[in-house]
Amino acid sequence: MTTSVRPCPCGDPLCSPSDPRCPAELRLEADGWLTAYPSDTSPEVEASIEPDREPRERAYGTAPDPHPAAKASNPKDAIGAGKAALSLVPATALAYASLAHLNGAMKYGAWNWRKAGVRASIYLDAAMRHLLAWQDGEEADPEDGVPHLAAVLACVNILIDARACGKLTDDRPPSVGAAKVIRAAALEVKRLKDLHADRHPRHWTIADTE
Numbered sequence: 001m002t003t004s005v006r007p008c009p010c011g012d013p014l015c016s017p018s019d020p021r022c023p024a025e026l027r028l029e030a031d032g033w034l035t036a037y038p039s040d041t042s043p044e045v046e047a048s049i050e051p052d053r054e055p056r057e058r059a060y061g062t063a064p065d066p067h068p069a070a071k072a073s074n075p076k077d078a079i080g081a082g083k084a085a086l087s088l089v090p091a092t093a094l095a096y097a098s099l100a101h102l103n104g105a106m107k108y109g110a111w112n113w114r115k116a117g118v119r120a121s122i123y124l125d126a127a128m129r130h131l132l133a134w135q136d137g138e139e140a141d142p143e144d145g146v147p148h149l150a151a152v153l154a155c156v157n158i159l160i161d162a163r164a165c166g167k168l169t170d171d172r173p174p175s176v177g178a179a180k181v182i183r184a185a186a187l188e189v190k191r192l193k194d195l196h197a198d199r200h201p202r203h204w205t206i207a208d209t210e
Contacts, residue, residue, distance in 0.1 A: 033163070096149065097153035097157060099146055099150050100147075100150040100154035103146045103151075104154060114161070114165050114167055115167075118159075118162050120170050120171055121171045124155075126151070127151075130148040130151040130155070131149075134147075134148035134149055
């Protein structure tokens with residue numbers, strides 16, 4: 001089975017970079033993913049593996065820090081402000097995702113992907129089916145009543161977690177640089193909007209469904 005995660009750099013063949021007992025440190029790579037490196041790496045080696053910060057800056061832009069500067073009287077604030085801001089994840093999304101995960105656990109067993117592994121294409125296809133069904137106006141899966149958007153969250157969660165555990169078989173198709181084409185299309189979007197700036201047609205939505 002091919003995976004998209006390198007073996008844990010701590011040297012233990014049974015260890016995973018996501019294992020909290022692992023002595024390795026997690027670093028943000030240039031591709032946006034976290035990868036573990038030995039915590040006792042020398043400064044020279046650390047300098048050679050320091051990740052490119054550009055992808056993260058592109059992802060977050062110049063948004064203000066949700067954790068303003070800590071007060072001098074509370075040094076713990078300064079430490080906590082530099083950690084993952086898990087409180088920014090909406091509780092509503094977590095609640096709905098939990099329903100989809102419970103549905104899957106009752107059918108296939110909780111955390112089954114961490115043991116058996118998964119293929120990326122299977123969960124990509126499932127997420128797309130649920131998302132397209134929701135786009136077409138269907139709120140929940142008629143088979144189990146779970147909201148389609150909750151199922152999409154569960155699919156993405158499993159892909160991320162399987163990758164972190166080294167249990168993801170990456171069977172995505174060969175890349176053709178589609179992401180670059182999508183970004184370049186923004187220029188064409190602007191041209192078309194400028195071309196039709198004097199037109200104001202009605203745009204139909206799902207509310208117009210008969």
